[in-house]
Amino acid sequence: MHLPGPALGLSALLLLSTPALAESTLRLSQLQRCGDLLAERELTFCLRSEGTAGLPYSLHLAGQAIDEQHIEHNDSGLRLRLDAAHWRSGPLWLEQDGQRSNPVWLSFGRSHVVAASEERIARNSDGLPSYIDLVSLVIEEDQKGLPTARRLAERYGAQVVGAIPPLNTYQLRLPVKDLTERDALVLRLDNEPGVDAVVIEETGAQAHEAERAAHQEREQERAANRFLDAVAYYRHRIASREAPIATTPVRIGVIERDLDFDAPVFRHFLAPCEPAQQRTCLYGRDAERPEGHGSSVAGLLAAHGEDSRDLGFLSALDGTGPGFEVIVERNSDAGITANIAASVNLVEDGARILNWSWGIHRVGTLDADGEPVDSLLRSGVAMSGYEELLEEFFRWLRREHPDVLVINSAGNGSARSGRDDYRLPSSFITEQLLVVGGHQRTRGRNLPVEHPGHVTRRPSSNLDMRVDITAAACVRAATRERGMHGEVHCGTSYATPLVAGTVAAMLSINPQLQPEQVRELLRRSAMTVGGESDFEPADADDLTAPILPSEREQRLDDADIGRSARLDMHRALELTVSSLRQVR
The missing domain is CATH 3.40.50.200 (Peptidase S8/S53 domain)
Known part of the structure; x- marks a missing residue:
């Protein structure tokens, strides 16, 4: 490949390296794991796109077109089902009528957690937004994380809904109505053998000091x-x-x-x-x-x-x-x-x-x-x-x-x-x-x-x-x-x-x-x-x-x-x- 010589200015370089782009309105605004987040083979991803205008379009992952049989269309967007044994992590994008969407990184990693809906967030005693029924258990290293999380979930009527397996961390949805019930259950979980810590999520809209x-x-x-x-x-x-x-x-x-x-x-x-x-x-x-x-x-x-x-x-x-x-x-x-x-x-x-x-x-x-x-x-x-x-x-x-x-x-x-x-x-x-x-x-x-x-x-x-x-x-x-x-x-x-x-x-x-x-x-x-x-x-x-x-x-x-x-x-x-x- 020819490299620009030292005499070529930075502005000129950018103009030369920037391809001519047709006006594209295709956008991918959302991509995340959905369905069973604990599945290891057939994984489901939910996508939300804009600008497709009902015309035929195709999805591409790491340069390879995805067959239509793996794509399900619904009112909220697309559901993509892929066999983890046949694909690798990479950029995903839409193509339609000569246009391309922004590329979004699709990961086949096993770590995914669920966010609470607005209805399941309440203010705690410090006035901070806190998840009512979603917590994460950090399981001790000498324990098998998923079996331990499932055993505790069954004991307390909860459900394992997310995981960060390399950190032996599993997310539970608790059978509670408010923060008082949650805190009581968290106290019991925190004292269970094999549990290193319980992570309570306190978050609202992403905020930054600026x-x-x-x-x-x-x-x-x-x-x-x-x-x-x-x-x-x-x-x-x-x-x-x-x-x-x-x-x-x-x-x-x-x-x-x-x-x-x-x-x-x-x-x-x-x-x-x-x-x-x-x-x-x-x-x-x-x-x-x-x-x-x-x-x-x-x-x-x-x-x-x-x-x-x-x-x-x-x-x-x-x-x-x-x-x-x-x-x-x-x-x-x-x-x-x-x-x-x-x-x-x-x-x-x-x-x-x-x-x-x-x-x-x-x-x-x-x-x-x-x-x-x-x-x-x-x-x-x-x-x-x-x-x-x-x-x-x-x-x-x-x-x-x-x-x-x-x-x-x-x-x-x-x-x-x-x-x-x-x-x-x-x-x-x-x-x-x-x-x-x-x-x-x-x-x-x-x-x-x-x-x-x-x-x-x-x-x-x-x-x-x-x-x-x-x-x-x-x-x-x-x-x-x-x-x-x-x-x-x-x-x-x-x-x-x-x-x-x-x-x-x-x-x-x-x-x-x-x-x-x-x-x-x-x-x-x-x-x-x-x-x-x-x-x-x-x-x-x-x-x-x-x-x-x-x-x-x-x-x-x-x-x-x-x-x-x-x-x-x-x-x-x-x-x-x-x-x-x-x-x-």
Whole structure:
């Protein structure tokens, strides 16, 4: 394949690489397992589509047409029945009259949970929405999970309706009418032999902490992480004629609900996409609006913006990179439990990186100023269950998939991200979890990008020693009109995919890197933010764990020592290329 030469500008490259698209109205807005979620051979999937207009259409999975005998049409959409022995996980899309829908990732993974209907959600004593009759049992590791769950379900008149088998976790529908009855039954289940924990789901509509900022103040935040410098370095260095570098495809799982394929920055992905053609491919359910959280998070990885400020990092590497796959998936609307189920399936489907731009605080969490945090709250009982579920997840990762890295937002409560009683999942201590805080450009100071004062701690960002690195935390929301700019939204949710994209590029260069080595390279390459630190966290001024002498070639007098770490995308790629020589 011919690679564009160094003289070809980025804008020209995007125009050349973007295929001409007919106006398509076909959309897949929903895809999830349905029917018997415990079935292992013949699996049922429910789809909801738009724009088919009653004309004949076909379904394609991983490039293969699905025979009509596997498809059932009904008023609510489509039901798809597939034999797991004959198919593999991959992108699913509709074709009709020369048009294609957005591709959605269909997983044959075994982990799926059910969301409660609005009628089966009630407010608890903390005023939080809580599932009345759906809970999940984390079964102890020495027990056979499904037989144990079925035995307990029969004892209490419940039904097993969902499962995350690799974590020995099973979802039960309880025979209860209200939260009082549920809590009484949960107490009994929690004391049953073989039950490690009961997970209560507290969730409503997906919510995220975010701020808005003025366009002129925030739309060039990524320059503080040397975004375009990293793009230029990757494109020139990887394809260098003197010493080209072989690259490896990388699959990234983004735990979000959906994104809007009607936005110009995503319409590119309605055309056929093959990662083997050195392209970034994006799969996800279609959203109704372009300014949603999923669109912004996915856009930082994969958007095809004409303006560099709207360009996704991995899409900017098209034509040089190995081919990246970005999968936007959330399993169902069943809250944190669904996030974990989706994560398990994505890892089993080959995702090397998980982007978790989400997190929760316990009721009663205080911020750095001693004020109560008032967003993304969960009760103490729910937090205990989530903590056990997350602990099982990371234990499974370490045992079965030690090369997978989860990149998680620190949160926007201006609280301490490492307090395990009050913040999840960022407080977990494991090499496979990288926590990302947010910074902002310093106003009124014209300092070079390398200067620690070029940026400052974003006041809303959670902080402390558990945060590994900080990145720009603002993004322009997508719109449906070409050339129009959406509102600027800020939060650590948007700092996280900048780090995830950088890590994806690093792993494409050196796939042998392990999670602890990735963290080391990010910290060694990091610029700094803020003033000098005395290594004392009491004043809550430190945004990340302070830079150590070991991260500066053992130089005790280095000016970076004690300061917080700020993502340097360009330098991280340089050090990754250098790591290849060490491997050899």
